Amino acid sequence: MGVSQPLAGISPMPAATAPVIDRSGRESLRELIEQIGREVTAPMTSALERVNAFAASGRIDRAGLRALRDELECARRIALSAQQIGRVASGRVRQRAQRLNLTTMLHDALAQRRRETASRGIELRQRLQAAQVIADASLCAVLLRALLDWSFEHARSHIEFGIDVTSWPERARLACRFSYIPPDELATRPAQPGSLDTVTWQLLQRLSQALGLALQRDDGGGATQLTLEFPRTVGEGLTLLDPGEHGGAANSQPMVGRHVLVIASRRETRNAVRDTLRPMGLMVDYVASMDEAREFCSTGLPHAIVFEAALAGEKLRVLRAQWQREVPSLAYIEIAEQGRDLEVSDLGGQRTARIGRDVLPSALGRALASELARCG
Numbered sequence: 001m002g003v004s005q006p007l008a009g010i011s012p013m014p015a016a017t018a019p020v021i022d023r024s025g026r027e028s029l030r031e032l033i034e035q036i037g038r039e040v041t042a043p044m045t046s047a048l049e050r051v052n053a054f055a056a057s058g059r060i061d062r063a064g065l066r067a068l069r070d071e072l073e074c075a076r077r078i079a080l081s082a083q084q085i086g087r088v089a090s091g092r093v094r095q096r097a098q099r100l101n102l103t104t105m106l107h108d109a110l111a112q113r114r115r116e117t118a119s120r121g122i123e124l125r126q127r128l129q130a131a132q133v134i135a136d137a138s139l140c141a142v143l144l145r146a147l148l149d150w151s152f153e154h155a156r157s158h159i160e161f162g163i164d165v166t167s168w169p170e171r172a173r174l175a176c177r178f179s180y181i182p183p184d185e186l187a188t189r190p191a192q193p194g195s196l197d198t199v200t201w202q203l204l205q206r207l208s209q210a211l212g213l214a215l216q217r218d219d220g221g222g223a224t225q226l227t228l229e230f231p232r233t234v235g236e237g238l239t240l241l242d243p244g245e246h247g248g249a250a251n252s253q254p255m256v257g258r259h260v261l262v263i264a265s266r267r268e269t270r271n272a273v274r275d276t277l278r279p280m281g282l283m284v285d286y287v288a289s290m291d292e293a294r295e296f297c298s299t300g301l302p303h304a305i306v307f308e309a310a311l312a313g314e315k316l317r318v319l320r321a322q323w324q325r326e327v328p329s330l331a332y333i334e335i336a337e338q339g340r341d342l343e344v345s346d347l348g349g350q351r352t353a354r355i356g357r358d359v360l361p362s363a364l365g366r367a368l369a370s371e372l373a374r375c376g
């Protein structure tokens with residue numbers, strides 16, 4: 001796929017196109033498995049060394065604790081990408097064609113991770129024209145998350161995102177450009193072949209193929225530009241006539257890739273939530289107090305927060321007000337002591353879904369699916 005004209009605000013790059021998936025069978029599978037192992041082993045080895053040092057000294061400072069968390073988070077992100085690659089390759093994904101506002105989805109995804117980019121010192125530059133496409137909503141959300149994971153993993157300064165629509169044929173294009181080697185280091189630190197082809201990149205390629213998108217990546221001068229072209233773009237020539245197209249069934253794991261933070265002081269509550277959410281493809285973290293939740297969210301916000309009613313109070317009210325200013329779509333689900341079904345309250349603009357502890361196994365998944373679908 002060639003890009004006939006540059007996206008607004010994003011300059012074209014010299015052609016040095018990245019490799020695409022062109023092998024199949026046992027050899028490519030073996031290489032992928034080896035790559036996953038290498039990428040998971042590196043941060044886990046560093047984390048183990050840090051834990052051993054902590055065990056020997058009995059002390060760990062805040063910087064060391066943050067580094068340990070980052071290393072474990074890196075390993076988990078790679079493992080999650082591998083899980084999603086397997087899911088796409090298995091053929092279990094049944095897509096449902098929907099009309100999606102691509103611009104809003106990307107804007108919201110970037111807002112969701114504003115704290116993370118700030119903590120990494122990455123500046124985001126956006127030139128987003130209005131564009132609507134027809135695609136599976138869940139798979140498209142996972143694609144955008146993988147795109148952000150990949151760019152945040154490698155960018156060394158700022159990242160430029162652009163969306164435009166070509167006039168003929170009418171197609172939405174999403175571009176992402178960043179430098180992975182600072183210009184002042186190019187002379188002494190040449191680009192290593194394949195340095196950008198991580199497990200996350202492998203996931204991006206497979207998601208693009210599953211969605212029927214044209215993907216191009218051009219590398220040169222320590223920078224890269226990725227372009228995704230959506231062939232099914234809503235305009236004068238295309239409307240969605242059959243909502244049941246592509247199989248007519250909802251995605252087999254509609255919440256895969258979404259991030260949930262559980263705030264629960266009771267171990268039995270955490271265990272019940274863990275058992276309920278395990279098959280849903282979610283990324284779930286657990287903290288025991290509102291203070292821990294504030295610290296956890298200091299570098300990035302999840303898509304949903306599940307909390308015990310006993311922990312609700314002034315601290316949560318203050319945190320919600322702060323979080324809502326950053327991500328208005330953040331979903332909240334309260335686990336109450338009593339209750340037999342899903343209830344929803346909306347007081348002062350703060351919407352909360354509420355389920356009883358006794359029906360948690362049957363109601364939590366339904367509540368999350370409902371609230372995350374509402375939030376987009």
